[in-house]
């Protein structure tokens with residue numbers, strides 16, 4: 001299914017617009033969003049998550065729209081995993097995962113039942129009974145993903161999911177993105193260039209509210225000079241050509 005921005009304009013208060021009649025279609029199983037500080041990545045994620053409202057234009061996921069009538073249905077399909085998930089005091093990891101399903105309109109019983117598979121899928125089975133305030137930042141983010149899986153999200157938005165994680169937790173996340181994108185869609189904003197071609201079918205480079213590049217990892221790497229060697233070096237060189245700076 002496609003996440004479509006059609007003629008979207010957005011500004012914070014009276015500041016200059018972050019997006020002006022912005023068009024974008026995101027339809028690959030796994031897409032990565034790159035861009036320098038202030039490019040508009042978080043704003044784009046906020047609009048896609050329906051936490052921010054465009055002043056003009058529309059955002060849609062398939063036939064679902066975050067308008068007054070469709071908002072609850074849209075938020076069930078499109079899940080947003082912020083960098084910082086807040087543990088709910090007193091709840092265990094599995095209870096908080098089930099709670100996420102209940103918040104999206106599932107019955108307690110079906111949310112609890114559905115959370116069993118979700119907790120295993122993100123590798124938190126051994127921690128299911130632990131209080132959610134007693135797990136690490138990376139585990140909390142995986143708990144957020146399990147909540148999205150509990151209510152059967154079809155698109156998961158992840159804002160800098162690996163920021164601040166150690167190499168082992170980053171690898172856990174990379175494996176999870178690959179596994180998730182086999183059955184649903186993921187859109188990840190990141191500053192990490194490692195493994196782009198292994199993880200994502202589509203790369204988008206955003207700069208000052210404009211799409212500078214959208215294409216496959218092979219097309220992205222082809223922008224790098226022939227002298228650039230490995231995958232990461234090619235990605236950084238390609239990015240530098242597009243936005244005039246390093247990632």
Ligand SMILES: Nc1ncnc2c1ncn2[C@@H]1O[C@H](COP(=O)(O)OP(=O)(O)OP(=O)(O)O)[C@@H](O)[C@H]1O
Pocket residue numbers: 012015018035036037038039040041042043044
């Ligand atoms: N809450 C806010 N209020 C006012 N201006 C904001 C707010 N959030 C972002 N901005 C501005 O909107 C523009 C886009 O910011 P945004 O956070 O979307 O970029 P970003 O690509 O996510 O940057 P970073 O990589 O630094 O997180 C920037 O000029 C920023 O200063």
